[in-house]
Amino acid sequence: MNKELQNNQRIFGLDVVRAVAITLVLFSHVYYLIDSTNPFLISISGLFGFTGVELFFVLSGFLIGSILLKMYVAHHFSKKQVLVFLKRRWFRTLPAYYLVLVLNILLAIYLGYSIEGWWRYFLFLQNFSSYHIIIFTESWSLSIEEFTYILTPLVLFFVGKFFQTNRKRSFLFVSLLLLLFFNVMRYIYYLNSSITDMEAWNLNIKSLVIYRIDAIVIGFVVAWLHYYYKDVLRKYAFYAFVISVHLFFLQFVVFNVYGFDINTKPLYFRVFYFTFSAFTFALGLPIFVYWNKANIKITKAVEFVSKISYSIYLLHYSIITVLLKYILNELQISISASLIVVIYIFITILFSYLMYRFYEKPMMKLRDK
Template sequence: MNALEKQNNTRIFGLDVIRALAILLVLFSHVYYLVDSSNPTVVSLSGLSGFAGVELFFVLSGYLIGTILLRLYITDDFSLQSVFVFLKRRWFRTLPNYYLILFVNLGIAFLLGYPSEYWYKYFYFFQNFKVYSIGFFSESWSLSVEEWTYILLPFSLFLVLKFGNKLSKKWTFLATIFLLILLAHVLRYFNMKNSDISTMEVWNTNLKSIVIYRFDTILYGVLLAWLHQFYSHFLDKYRVYFLILAAHLFVLQFVVLNVLGVDIISSPVYFLVFYFTLSSMIFFLVLPYFILWKSSQSLFSGSVRFISKTSYAVYLIHYSIVVVVFKYVLNQFSYQLPTSLILFIYFGITFLFAYILYRFFEKPIMNLRDKN
């Protein structure tokens, strides 16, 4: 492994905290379904935690791939070979787990009778590229957004550099990010003008989960990687203030605006164009505090690292495998298990199988990647 790879593989405790927090938020989002809760507060909090967890993952993913791409971009020739090396390393990280769990989900969908007529789209991440065609493995929508962004960003950087090779790499990288973020807003604007999204249910499937309208969320993390590379002192100086500002914006978006009655009917431009802009900026402002938190020897640091390392495996199996199958089994009982027992089994099974997937499949593949 070269020096750059070793540096990229050095664990930063603050990022482990973010991964652990994000996956726990996602896990909590399905609790209401498992325990058959119809309490509107619980349902609302579940929806918010799931959204926040995935958005946090998006921005974090952008920061990580942005850090790698930026170092390649400014230190190497950044040829097409650089792009394919980056993609190969990313695909070693994401695709083996994904395809393994996809086959498991295909089996579950067949056995339980879930709609699977678009199963072939999952192999190319087209199940929600432009149209929502997801009948099973519902959490795969976010993986499609990530995979297509992994392709879009490095090829865009290559093209911009090719036609602006006399310009500063520092600024062409930044310009590319802003152009792609602008493109996502333009696409959402034209979608608003040419579609009829009037309920949050339709918003969820026809906008929130569609690749061509969501790739910019990851790019805010890439923007943070650029700031960290060139202005780390600025981030270090103001990271606490950024965290406080993020907390206020979070309350504004998810509490104050709801209390004021701002909804998709009264404010379509906000909900259909700029809703994700604000949420992405919130998590963009959260991350500087954590990316500069290098290490910890606290009592819970081991647990945080464990949850972080298994977070990808947890995300892949937690809903379409654990929740769906567990719920099916629960429905076969003639009596209701205690809520505490249901939650204990849910979290226990999820982390047990996630650890097995990580330890005996994901980690060996990553080791193979780093050797080669």
């Protein structure tokens, strides 16, 4: 966990969430790597990828929401504090992002891919209000993260000027207002668009910053409940998790069985699908917030995956998957799909660890200075 939260003490349950999320994302692109056309594998891969990223969003919202809440209720949420928050966030995320971005650009040039609009990536504008991603496709979620880092402390700063006394209510008010705002944004889009397939849905709603920041902000509500009603949240965490599991099953299994799709339920898929998903994952988070201990070997393994998860996310697809597939095709190597997956996982973990150990970690130490 970040230094800002509980003196750098890691919470095992949150490491579990992060490890599960990155594992789901890691396996979501296997079908592409092995050239599978199996519709079930493609479908389950899509569910893995969506679930993994949404888990990251909610977890990130809880972590940065906890940091901002503690700063906000201290009654000295100044411009200097906002800048300190942004500096620490950017030291954590930008160095690794820009390194991998440059690698993506170089790889695209080498492979002869188009890099039109490459400059947008440096400002996180590749998917702000329209989709311009042609390389580094997993960067869409990072743009949403970065703009959340900017938007939320600024809104809190200005709202805090008018609510000097009741910071408890105003933080929750801001969080709920932002949730409402992005639902309204999607509803306006729904009224003025006619999406009929999931690919267009993915490019025009799911992956755009202006429609998705609420996926992170819902974690702020969990952070608020954890801060002010810790004992109550702990008491009902298991029941909330059970409800979360049932809602997940309802949304991704039952609704599919009953024929819910972009054409039969356009309002749901264009507006409320994301709210329902974020709420589902947010309900499941508290039980992990209070999961502090496990077997020492399991703890070390989970913590290891958690620590290198950001590097895995940056490297696994646009760099490692693309390069591995290119090498196999160029050398005309014929090996089993299972062996390709093993090689892919090994290479991804190896290079992710090296990037974390020799680049991410030194940058975080520099940040703390």
